Each structure stands twice: as structure tokens, then as C-alpha cells.
Amino acid sequence: MDFTLSEEQLMIQKAARDFAQNELLPGVIERDDAQKFPAEQVKKMSELGFMGMMVDPKYGGSGLDTISYALVMEELSKVDASASVIVSVNNSLVCWGLETFGSEAQKEKYLTRLSTGQCIGAFCLSEPEAGSDATSQKTTAVDHGDHYILNGTKNWITNGNSAEIYLVIAQTDIEKGHKGINALIVEKGMPGFEIGPKENKLGIRGSDTHSLIFNDVKVPKENRIGEDGFGFKFAMKTLAGGRIGIAAQALGIAAGAYELAKKYSKERKAFGTEISNHQAIAFKLADMHTQIEAARHLVYKAAWDKDQGNSYDLSSAMAKLYASQVAMDTTIEAVQIHGGNGFVKDYHVERMMRDAKITQIYEGTSEIQKIVISRSILRE
Ligand code: CAA
Numbered sequence: 207m208d209f210t211l212s213e214e215q216l217m218i219q220k221a222a223r224d225f226a227q228n229e230l231l232p233g234v235i236e237r238d239d240a241q242k243f244p245a246e247q248v249k250k251m252s253e254l255g256f257m258g259m260m261v262d263p264k265y266g267g268s269g270l271d272t273i274s275y276a277l278v279m280e281e282l283s284k285v286d287a288s289a290s291v292i293v294s295v296n297n298s299l300v301c302w303g304l305e306t307f308g309s310e311a312q313k314e315k316y317l318t319r320l321s322t323g324q325c326i327g328a329f330c331l332s333e334p335e336a337g338s339d340a341t342s343q344k345t346t347a348v349d350h351g352d353h354y355i356l357n358g359t360k361n362w363i364t365n366g367n368s369a370e371i372y373l374v375i376a377q378t379d380i381e382k383g384h385k386g387i388n389a390l391i392v393e394k395g396m397p398g399f400e401i402g403p404k405e406n407k408l409g410i411r412g413s414d415t416h417s418l419i420f421n422d423v424k425v426p427k428e429n430r431i432g433e434d435g436f437g438f439k440f441a442m443k444t445l446a447g448g449r450i451g452i453a454a455q456a457l458g459i460a461a462g463a464y465e466l467a468k469k470y471s472k473e474r475k476a477f478g479t480e481i482s483n484h485q486a487i488a489f490k491l492a493d494m495h496t497q498i499e500a501a502r503h504l505v506y507k508a509a510w511d512k513d514q515g516n517s518y519d520l521s522s523a524m525a526k527l528y529a530s531q532v533a534m535d536t537t538i539e540a541v542q543i544h545g546g547n548g549f550v551k552d553y554h555v556e557r558m559m560r561d562a563k564i565t566q567i568y569e570g571t572s573e574i575q576k577i578v579i580s581r582s583i584l585r586e
């Protein structure tokens with residue numbers, strides 16, 4: 207067993223760490239306050255190859271492995287989880303889904319633009335009545351021979367307004383249940399496609415989350431991904447990899463908050479000594495460090511499974527379940543270690559605590575991860 211990162215992985219990790227410190231940290235508090243999408247930072251991340259990390263270079267990608275992707279997600283998320291979710295959706299839901307299941311023509315038309323960051327993508331599964339219960343799709347894509355007519359509403363879509371290319375899951379044949387669902391590539395500007403207002407959120411406020419409304423949108427049949435009825439499996443298979451990205455995001459939020467708390471505890475004095483000399487604080491740091499390291503092992507293991515061609519439904523669900531809990535627990539303790547300063551914006555940890563919560567909700571809630579895990583272990 208070898209836990210050593212390769213030279214290339216260490217290099218990409220350092221590039222992401224430097225970028226996060228130099229380009230994401232300045233203005234992160236203001237962007238959170240104003241709910242400002244980090245457009246300039248996304249442009250710079252595209253130049254660094256972070257928008258299509260795992261995509262084959264022949265489609266403009268960086269051709270990296272999933273471990274490198276997780277390392278980048280972790281480093282970006284230590285500083286700015288709003289920026290990292292934009293990266294995660296574009297890489298593991300949109301680019302990966304298109305590269306793995308799209309036709310050659312779809313890849314030529316859309317993938318290079320997405321992987322080079324000329325435009326960004328969105329993944330549209332959730333609906334007002336179909337979140338965890340994802341097979342209950344109400345959005346319809348009615349077959350009209352050479353095209354589909356799309357009607358319905360999607361909820362909570364990350365990159366909702368900033369994206370130009372949307373992978374939309376919709377029901378074509380209700381009689382067939384989940385086997386009647388399709389995944390369609392929809393472009394911004396197609397007649398009848400409207401973007402709803404921006405959600406005012408607790409955390410990841412720099413990412414833009416919108417509902418999407420489809421009124422008789424005509425989508426050419428060549429924009430369907432895979433065979434007729436493959437849409438639900440497309441979503442599930444894509445989300446299994448997406449969960450590695452969100453697990454790495456949760457790990458990064460936890461590690462970022464821990465690093466700030468450790469530093470603060472060695473500077474802040476109370477009762478004549480640094481607070482890190484009080485065992486109650488030192489033990490909190492010990493717990494945080496141990497849990498973060500355990501989460502890191504689960505996240506890297508899931509990424510490794512994917513790179514090795516092993517099944518990773520179970521390992522990605524376990525990584526997301528555990529890392530998101532660690533993100534929540536660690537950020538709460540980081541605020542506690544900062545005392546009153548933890549409650550004000552300048553010290554970052556209150557934002558991290560707010561950002562951590564979403565990792566237990568999106569790409570499958572923690573309860574849904576337990577369904578995936580329990581079904582998998584009971585099948586064995
Ligand atoms: N790979 C391949 N196929 C899969 C699969 C997987 N990982 N998981 C399920 N399937 C298949 C099943 O085999 C089944 O097909 P067959 O009938 O042919 O065997 C079919 O899909 C239906 O599966 P289930 O019977 O297990 O379906 P279910 O209704 O019980 O639901 C679920 C399963 C795991 C709960 C699923 O609905 C789910 O994952 N829900 C959560 C949805 C989610 O994660 N949404 C995230 C939206 S994107 C997002 O959030 C992005 C962001 O924030 C940034």
C-alpha cells in the first residue's frame with residue numbers, strides 16, 4: 207500500500223493552494239456578502255486547466271486523474287467553497303458525463319468549450335417535487351420524431367445563470383418509470399428556456415443557484431445523451447463520481463477551518479497563556495485533526511477506486527457522508543475556538559460553518575448516502 211502522492215499530484219496540489227491563497231482569498235468575504243459570482247476567478251481557473259481536469263487533452267482537458275481532481279477541490283475549498291462548487295459541477299457532473307456517455311458529435315460541439323472554460327455547464331436533475339426522490343421527474347421531454355419538446359421546472363441549479371450548457375433530466379415515457387427518463391443537452395437562449403431568480407442562500411453564496419423554467423423548448427434529438435431511456439442511469443452514474451468532488455469539498459472546508467483554528471489557538475491568550483495550552487482546546491484540535499485525516503483517507507480512496515476502474519458507488523457515498531459530517535463538526539468547533547471573533551465575518555470560520563452545511567444536502571443528502579451505502583453492503 208502506497209500513500210505517497212506522485213510528483214505531478216504534488217505539483218497540481220501546490221498550484222491549487224497558491225491560487226486559492228493569491229486569487230480566491232482576496233475578496234472572499236465581500237463576494238459572500240454580496241452573493242457575487244467569482245467570474246474573474248473562474249476565468250483564471252480555466253487558464254490553469256481546473257475546469258476540465260479529467261478530460262482527455264484532445265477535448266481541451268488536462269488529462270489528470272481523479273486524485274489530482276480531489277486535491278484541487280480540497281485546496282480551493284479550504285478558502286472558497288463557492289468557487290469550488292462551480293469547479294465541481296463543471297468537472298464531475300457536466301464534463302465527465304459528456305465525455306463518458308456523449309456522442310462524438312456532442313463532445314466536439316460542447317466538451318472542448320466546457321473543459322477549457324470558454325463556457326460553463328450545469329447539471330439539472332432536482333425539481334420542486336423531485337429532490338431525493340429523483341425518479342419522480344415531472345419535467346417532460348415529449349418525443350416529436352427528430353426533436354423533443356421540453357416542459358417543466360428545475361430547482362436549485364448550481365451555475366443556473368452563469369452556465370451556457372445545461373444537462374437536463376426529463377421524463378419521456380411515464381409508463382416506463384425511471385427507464386423512460388432522458389438526459390438532454392439544452393443551450394442557454396433556446397426559445398422557451400427561462401432562468402428564475404437567484405436564491406438567497408445560507409452558504410456558498412458566491413455560487414449562483416437558480417430555478418430553470420422550460421416552456422415548449424424544442425431540443426434536437428441529437429442532443430440526447432445515450433440511448434432512449436438512459437437518462438436516470440446517466441444521472442446516477444454521473445452523481446457517483448460527483449460525490450467524490452463534493453466529499454473533497456467538505457474535506458477542504460474542514461481542513462481550512464482547522465488550520466485557522468490551530469493558528470488562532472497559538473496566538474490568542476487567556477488566563478496568562480495561549481489557549482492551545484488549555485487541554486479543552488488542545489483536545490478539540492486533536493479530534494479535528496484525526497477526523498479530517500480519516501475523511502481524507504475515505505476521499506482519496508474513492509478517487510483511487512475511480513482511477514483504478516473499481517466500482518466506486520459505495521466508496522464515494524461513504525466519503526461524502528463522512529467528510530460532510532466532519533466539515534460540519536469541525537467548522538462548529540473552529541468557531542468555538544475563535545470565541546467572539548469566530549462569530550464575526552473577518553475571521554472566515556463563520557462563513558465556513560455556513561458553507562459546510564450544504565455538503566450534507568446536495569448531490570444526495572446524508573440520509574440518501576446511507577440508503578446507497580446500506581443497499582450496497584446488504585447486497586454483498
Ligand atoms: N449506477 C447505475 N445505476 C444506478 C445507480 C448507479 N449508481 N443507482 C441506481 N441505479 C439504477 C438502479 O439499478 C435502477 O435500475 P434497474 O431498475 O434497471 O435496476 C434505477 O437506477 C433506479 O434505482 P433505484 O430503484 O435504487 O431508485 P430509487 O428510486 O430507490 O432511488 C436513490 C435511488 C439512490 C435514492 C436516487 O434517487 C438518488 O440518488 N437520489 C438523490 C438525488 C441526488 O443525488 N440529487 C443530486 C442532484 S445534483 C446536485 O445536487 C448538484 C449540486 O448540488 C452541486
Ligand code: FAD
Pocket residue numbers: 295328329330331332334336337338339361362363364365407410415564567568569570571572573574
Ligand atoms: P427532500 O428530498 O425533500 O428531503 C427532505 C429531507 O427528507 C432530507 O433530510 C432528506 O434526506 C430526507 N429524506 C427524503 N427521502 C428520504 C428517505 N427515503 N429516507 C430518509 N430520509 C429521506 N440539484 C441539481 O439537480 N443540480 C444542482 O446543481 C443542484 N445544486 C444545488 C445547490 C444548492 C445550494 C442546493 C440547496 C441544492 C442543489 N441541488 C441541485 C438540489 C439538491 O440536490 C437537493 O436539494 C437534494 O438532493 C435534496 O432534495 P430536496 O431538497 O428536495 O429534499
